[in-house]
Every structure is written in structure tokens, then in C-alpha cells.
Amino acid sequence: xxxxxxxxxxxxxxxxxxxxxxxxxxxxxxxxxxxxxxxxxxxxxxxxxxxxxxxxxxxxxxxxxxxxxxxxxxxxxxxxxxxxxxxxxxxxxxxxxxxxxxxxxxxxxxxxxxxxxxxxxxxxxxxxxxxxxxxxxxxxxxxxxxxxxxxxxxxxxxx
Numbered sequence: 001x002x003x004x005x006x007x008x009x010x011x012x013x014x015x016x017x018x019x020x021x022x023x024x025x026x027x028x029x030x031x032x033x034x035x036x037x038x039x040x041x042x043x044x045x046x047x048x049x050x051x052x053x054x055x056x057x058x059x060x061x062x063x064x065x066x067x068x069x070x071x072x073x074x075x076x077x078x079x080x081x082x083x084x085x086x087x088x089x090x091x092x093x094x095x096x097x098x099x100x101x102x103x104x105x106x107x108x109x110x111x112x113x114x115x116x117x118x119x120x121x122x123x124x125x126x127x128x129x130x131x132x133x134x135x136x137x138x139x140x141x142x143x144x145x146x147x148x149x150x151x152x153x154x155x156x157x158x159x
Contacts, residue, residue, distance in 0.1 A: 009029065010030075010046040010047050010048045011026070011027070011029060011030030011033055011034060011045060011046065011047040011048070012026070012027025012028060012029055012030065012047070012048055012050070013025070013026060013027060013030075013047050013048065013049045013050075014026075014027055014049075014050055014051070014052075015049050015050065015051040016051070016110070016111065016112065017051065017110065017111070018109070018110045018112075018127055018131065018134070019109045019110060019131075019134055019135070019137075019138055020131050020134040021130070021131055021134075022051075023123075023126060023127060023130060024049075027050075030045075030047070033045060054105060054107070054108060054111060055105060055111075056104065056105060057102050057103065057104055057105065058102070058103045058105060058114055059099070059100065059101065059102050059103070060074050060075070060098070060099045060101065061099060063114065063115050063116050063119070064116060065099065065116060066099060067099065068097065068098050068099055070116070071098040071099035071101065072098045073117070073152060074116060074117075075091065075093065075098055075101055076152065076155065076156050077117060077120070077151070077152060077155045077156075078091060078103050078114065079091065079155075079158075080154070080155025080156055080157075080158040081108075081113055081114070081155060083158040084139060084155070084158045086108070086109045086113055086138065086140075087103075087105065087107070087108045087109070087113065087114070088105075088106040088107045088108075089103060089104045089105040089106045089107075090103075090104050091103050091104070092104065109138060110123070110127070112124075112127075117148040117151045117152050118148055120145070120151060121145040121146075121147065121148060121151050124140060124144075124145035124151075125145060128142065128145075
């Protein structure tokens with residue numbers, strides 16, 4: 001077991017906090033070892049778990065957005081998250097270059113809410129499978145994250 005778990009190369013797991021509990025994603029290594037451990041019904045495996053701190057500032061380019069139209073849509077989503085009290089902080093908007101705007105964060109119900117609409121709805125669906133009803137208790141019903149349009153419309157109507 002000691003040799004198989006590779007003490008000097010543990011599986012890397014990322015912990016992503018959420019409103020009622022965390023989600024975990026697999027890092028760059030360990031997929032084969034985790035699969036083998038499940039198949040062998042092993043009680044555990046050597047792993048390291050990291051959880052990045054909540055960033056103090058977020059800009060659209062950090063979510064993979066580089067054009068102003070998409071940045072404008074993301075800023076609308078961020079304003080909606082602030083208005084619905086799912087995120088606390090404020091936005092310094094650049095009226096000429098929205099991609100250079102900055103969200104100054106105090107707190108967030110979940111960091112993945114700040115992602116692009118496509119990513120946010122995927123995370124929301126995953127979170128709902130892990131913690132049924134948790135998002136609904138925050139006012140985020142399944143129809144809100146059914147598609148990107150529903151997500152952006154729900155957030156845009158909050159502002």
C-alpha cells in the first residue's frame with residue numbers, strides 16, 4: 001500500500017468552498033490511482049488538498065474573457081450577484097474598457113458564481129447534485145441555471 005500510494009507524489013485535490021459544503025476537483029495527477037483505489041475498494045489514498053484563498057480583486061480576464069462584449073455581460077452578472085447578496089464588495093468599472101474593470105471582493109457564497117455564465121451554470125448543476133436544495137435556499141433555483149440565457153437574465157433583473 002505504501003509503495004502504491006507514492007508517498008513522494010500524492011494525489012492533488014482542489015477544495016472549492018460553497019454555501020453549505022465544498023466541492024472537490026482532481027488536480028493534475030492521480031486519476032488512475034483513484035480509479036484503481038475505487039475498483040480495489042481501498043479505504044483511502046494519500047492525497048494533498050489545497051484550497052486557494054478568496055481573491056481580493058477579480059478582473060474579467062481572470063475568467064478567460066478578453067473582449068469587451070463578453071466583459072460587459074460578465075459585469076452585468078457580477079452586479080446581479082452583488083444585488084442578490086450572493087457576493088459582497090464593489091465594482092470599479094472602466095467605462096471605456098470593460099475588460100479592465102475590477103470586482104473588489106469581501107465575500108462570496110461560492111467563488112464559481114463569479115465565472116462566465118457557461119462555467120457558472122455548470123458549477124451550479126454540479127453543486128446541486130452534491131448538495132440538493134442548497135442553492136434553492138439561496139434563491140438560485142434549477143430553472144435559473146438551466147442555460148446561460150436564464151442565468152444572465154436572472155442576474156440582470158436583480159440590478
